Amino acid sequence: MKLANKVALITGAGSGMGKSAALIFAAEGAKVAAVDINEGQVKETAAEITKKGGNAIALRADVSKSEDVKRMVDDTVAKFGGLNIVYNNAGIEGESNFISNMTEEQFDRVIAINLRGVFLGMKYALPHLIKAGGGSIINQASIAGLIAVRGGAGYSAAKAGVIALTRVGALEYGRYNIRVNAICPGAIETPMAQRIRQGQPPNPKAIQRISVLGRMAEAEEIAKVALFLASDDSSFATGAPFIIDGGWTIM
Numbered sequence: 001m002k003l004a005n006k007v008a009l010i011t012g013a014g015s016g017m018g019k020s021a022a023l024i025f026a027a028e029g030a031k032v033a034a035v036d037i038n039e040g041q042v043k044e045t046a047a048e049i050t051k052k053g054g055n056a057i058a059l060r061a062d063v064s065k066s067e068d069v070k071r072m073v074d075d076t077v078a079k080f081g082g083l084n085i086v087y088n089n090a091g092i093e094g095e096s097n098f099i100s101n102m103t104e105e106q107f108d109r110v111i112a113i114n115l116r117g118v119f120l121g122m123k124y125a126l127p128h129l130i131k132a133g134g135g136s137i138i139n140q141a142s143i144a145g146l147i148a149v150r151g152g153a154g155y156s157a158a159k160a161g162v163i164a165l166t167r168v169g170a171l172e173y174g175r176y177n178i179r180v181n182a183i184c185p186g187a188i189e190t191p192m193a194q195r196i197r198q199g200q201p202p203n204p205k206a207i208q209r210i211s212v213l214g215r216m217a218e219a220e221e222i223a224k225v226a227l228f229l230a231s232d233d234s235s236f237a238t239g240a241p242f243i244i245d246g247g248w249t250i251m
């Protein structure tokens, strides 16, 4: 078991990659605080873990609100007695609009959830990781933080910001044995990807343009990378953006 006796908090655990990570972390022995704005879905995640003999609680929080983030961390520590791993995964795709058509509200919303949410997750978790003698923070970025995506000014800016936050966090907290890394996924088949396609099946020609492997990834293929970063297997990795994109960014 790679995460025996560890307490892991995962945001956006009601769906997609966060849910997959919650299941995999729990199967590797972690006590999991599964957090999401969607209470019904995150309760399902926790119930699936418990049914399989794992240990999980479901917590509702909006990661863009500091009082919610503080509460999710406090509730996790109160329930499990500490905190070792945080996967700041929750995010939204936001509205797609070219910059001159993007409203300030659209821009601000995606920044609030995808960037400030990660900052808040780090801010309130770090004192507990220091107390635990170390830990691992994994921040969900995107290749959109490395390359330009048409219509995604707010999203790309948020994800580039997540990579920057990751580097600063790694630099500031390495002395406490806390590692901070980011994952930059390419095209992953999740409910978010399905929403972006507006319910249409993946277009094979479009997929050839975004993956040298000629396919999208399953959520588990990212969750396994998160497991690597959460565990001691990645003991010398910190401050790094892990690009897991089927080769999108080399084309």
Ligand SMILES: NC(=O)c1ccc[n+]([C@@H]2O[C@H](COP(=O)([O-])OP(=O)(O)OC[C@H]3O[C@@H](n4cnc5c(N)ncnc54)[C@H](O)[C@@H]3O)[C@@H](O)[C@H]2O)c1
Binding pocket: 011, 012, 013, 014, 015, 016, 017, 018, 035, 036, 037, 038, 041, 061, 062, 063, 064, 089, 090, 091, 092, 093, 113, 140, 141, 142, 143, 184, 185, 186, 187, 188, 189, 190, 191, 192, 193
């Ligand atoms: N799917 C992709 O191709 C892809 C690629 C790169 C990066 N990402 C990123 O990966 C992360 C997970 O995406 P996914 O594809 O699994 O999406 P998803 O929509 O399936 O899951 C995201 C989860 O986050 C939750 N969430 C949304 N806003 C929240 C908030 N304010 N507070 C708490 N929870 C909130 C949602 O309820 C949902 O359960 C996101 O940060 C996304 O930007 C996705």
